[in-house]
Amino acid sequence: MSRIVGIDLGTTNSLIAYVDEKSGLPRVIPDRDGNVLLPSVVSFSGDGVLVGAAARRQLVRRPAATVYSVKRLMGRGYDDVKEELRYLPFKVLPGEGIVKIAIGSREITPPEVSAIVLRSLKERAEAHFGEPIAKAVVTVPAYFNDGQRQATKDAGRIAGLDVVRILNEPTAASLAYGLQRIHEGVVAVYDLGGGTFDISILRVKEGVFEVLATNGNTHLGGDDFDRAIVLWLLDDIRTRHGADLGSDPEALQELRLAAEAAKIRLSADDRTTLTIPFDAFTYHREITRAELDGLIEQLVDSTLLPCRMALADAGLAPADIDEVVLVGGSTRVPLVRRRVHELFGKAPHSQLNPDEVVALGAAVQARILAGGITNMLLLDVTPLSLGIETLGGIVSVLIPRNTTIPTHAREMFTTSVDGQRVVDMHVVQGERELAKDCRSLARFELSGVDPMPAGMPKIEVVFLIDANGILQVTATELRTGKAAAIEVRPAYGLSEADVERMVEESFTYAEADVEARLLIEARNEADIVITHVERALRQGEALVGDDERQTIGAALEALRRARATEDRELIREATTAMNRATEHLAEVMMDAALKAALASRRADRVLEK
Ligand code: AMP
Numbered sequence: 213m214s215r216i217v218g219i220d221l222g223t224t225n226s227l228i229a230y231v232d233e234k235s236g237l238p239r240v241i242p243d244r245d246g247n248v249l250l251p252s253v254v255s256f257s258g259d260g261v262l263v264g265a266a267a268r269r270q271l272v273r274r275p276a277a278t279v280y281s282v283k284r285l286m287g288r289g290y291d292d293v294k295e296e297l298r299y300l301p302f303k304v305l306p307g308e309g310i311v312k313i314a315i316g317s318r319e320i321t322p323p324e325v326s327a328i329v330l331r332s333l334k335e336r337a338e339a340h341f342g343e344p345i346a347k348a349v350v351t352v353p354a355y356f357n358d359g360q361r362q363a364t365k366d367a368g369r370i371a372g373l374d375v376v377r378i379l380n381e382p383t384a385a386s387l388a389y390g391l392q393r394i395h396e397g398v399v400a401v402y403d404l405g406g407g408t409f410d411i412s413i414l415r416v417k418e419g420v421f422e423v424l425a426t427n428g429n430t431h432l433g434g435d436d437f438d439r440a441i442v443l444w445l446l447d448d449i450r451t452r453h454g455a456d457l458g459s460d461p462e463a464l465q466e467l468r469l470a471a472e473a474a475k476i477r478l479s480a481d482d483r484t485t486l487t488i489p490f491d492a493f494t495y496h497r498e499i500t501r502a503e504l505d506g507l508i509e510q511l512v513d514s515t516l517l518p519c520r521m522a523l524a525d526a527g528l529a530p531a532d533i534d535e536v537v538l539v540g541g542s543t544r545v546p547l548v549r550r551r552v553h554e555l556f557g558k559a560p561h562s563q564l565n566p567d568e569v570v571a572l573g574a575a576v577q578a579r580i581l582a583g584g585i586t587n588m589l590l591l592d593v594t595p596l597s598l599g600i601e602t603l604g605g606i607v608s609v610l611i612p613r614n615t616t617i618p619t620h621a622r623e624m625f626t627t628s629v630d631g632q633r634v635v636d637m638h639v640v641q642g643e644r645e646l647a648k649d650c651r652s653l654a655r656f657e658l659s660g661v662d663p664m665p666a667g668m669p670k671i672e673v674v675f676l677i678d679a680n681g682i683l684q685v686t687a688t689e690l691r692t693g694k695a696a697a698i699e700v701r702p703a704y705g706l707s708e709a710d711v712e713r714m715v716e717e718s719f720t721y722a723e724a725d726v727e728a729r730l731l732i733e734a735r736n737e738a739d740i741v742i743t744h745v746e747r748a749l750r751q752g753e754a755l756v757g758d759d760e761r762q763t764i765g766a767a768l769e770a771l772r773r774a775r776a777t778e779d780r781e782l783i784r785e786a787t788t789a790m791n792r793a794t795e796h797l798a799e800v801m802m803d804a805a806l807k808a809a810l811a812s813r814r815a816d817r818v819l820e821k
Pocket of ligand 1: 405407476567
């Protein structure tokens with residue numbers, strides 16, 4: 213039995229999980245440093261590639277070469293993503309077919325970027341198990357269309373992973389909570405992450421999940437909470453220190469990180485303090501949970517309308533919901549939990565880590581597919597209807613929405629013009645009557661039809677949806693016995709040849725990568741240390757003696773020289789030496805900051821009285 217892993221390929225973070233043989237429980241796999249979340253960020257430089265936290269650190273420094281949120285572009289055409297582009301600092305090229313991202317002179321597709329994230333997770337699992345991993349279940353949002361699902365599968369292939377099942381994220385979250393075991397009921401999955409909000413209403417009946425409705429906001433999440441806190445801090449800094457940091461990117465980044473950390477602490481504590489050293493002053497401030505709630509209340513409340521709309525689409529009232537599941541890091545915010553509880557009138561499931569729950573569910577599905585769990589039947593359904601455009605632009609539906617997959621359907625068509633040799637086939641997805649209002653999935657021609665009067669040819673169209681929700685369409689002219697069949701790929705998919713090429717390229721480039729990546733990482737770390745030491749020397753000037761300043765100066769010079777070489781060992785050694793040389797300085801600065809903080813608190817108290 214080969215091992216199958218479960219992967220949550222997220223907009224902000226991705227993670228990988230498996231079901232532990234002994235306990236039968238799903239578990240996430242951390243990296244060597246114990247981190248479970250892999251930021252879905254990829255940064256390119258020369259021939260090298262960084263992924264995860266190392267890539268995320270490049271966001272400020274190298275925005276044009278650092279790709280994030282690529283999930284928003286997966287399997288889509290330029291017209292689909294035009295709206296997204298103002299949020300993304302990297303360059304997306306206009307053109308026909310699948311979108312391409314320009315990194316310098318190089319063009320790269322979203323599945324290739326996702327493949328880099330997937331490969332990193334695959335390597336993590338391989339290191340964990342000490343054996344190659346070749347198969348995975350990968351999750352996607354319930355509203356992903358065929359093209360987006362296919363793109364996700366392509367990303368897997370490029371990464372050397374056979375994606376044995378594409379699973380809806382809300383279904384995965386429900387599986388993690390074992391909700392497939394309830395005989396019959398309705399589940400609401402509330403998913404608030406870093407940058408996206410999704411609500412899905414699912415019906416579960418004897419192990420089969422059916423998506424009744426989805427809604428959400430593709431630009432709402434924890435990042436907006438952070439932004440609200442930063443605006444408030446900027447105001448406070450202006451009042452108390454007379455400094456306007458709003459146009460200083462480095463200061464903004466520091467504030468953003470501090471705001472997020474404070475927000476996270478306030479999920480557990482009633483109050484917390486922020487201390488941020490700037491060049492001219494150290495900012496110090498207490499923030500309470502009530503203050504945070506005030507800042508984010510409107511944002512949280514704005515998730516409730518999509519919930520109500522999804523309920524209305526499903527023809528249900530809040531009281532019809534039997535189970536509520538929380539997904540996404542931002543559902544740890546107590547105010548979010550409270551609002552969800554109030555809306556549905558019942559306590560949501562929150563025992564599992566909301567960042568991990570989708571990956572854990574993917575692992576459960578993987579285990580089922582691998583044959584480890586046999587007493588469970590698990591099926592999914594098609595989210596949208598699939599059909600063919602016929603005369604007058606009307607859609608003829610072959611597979612209605614909410615059909616349990618895998619499935620197939622067959623229908624006969626004919627021609628409308630005498631002597632027609634070529635028949636245009638247009639495959640569409642959606643719930644509208646007219647093809648122009650539905651999403652165009654693919655077009656193809658059935659050629660070589662013998663000329664006959666209109667209405668005579670018998671064209672059999674077969675739709676086949678496999679267990680991943682991916683569609684294949686074939687058309688055959690039956691009357692002449694001469695058959696032509698065509699397999700359809702989504703309009704924004706990659707061709708087989710594209711995928712093959714990308715698989716090959718990714719391998720050659722992976723080997724050249726390792727050295728380049730290690731060098732980039734060493735240089736990045738050196739850059740960070742240099743910036744910090746320079747700042748510390750400016751701020752802590754009065755705290756160190758001449759000798760110490762000279763030692764630090766010499767170490768700094770040595771590190772700058774090493775940084776300019778290609779020798780990563782030398783850079784690492786110089787970085788370590790630099791850290792050692794500044795140990796004492798760091799200590800005395802920390803002391804001074806603490807004293808200042810205490811003093812300012814005392815001053816606050818005096819003022820309060
Ligand atoms: P996700 O996209 O699901 O990984 O969620 C990431 C978002 O969750 C980010 O905005 C984080 O700041 C936020 N987050 C993570 N942990 C917490 C926490 N304990 N309290 C509040 N927000 C959190």
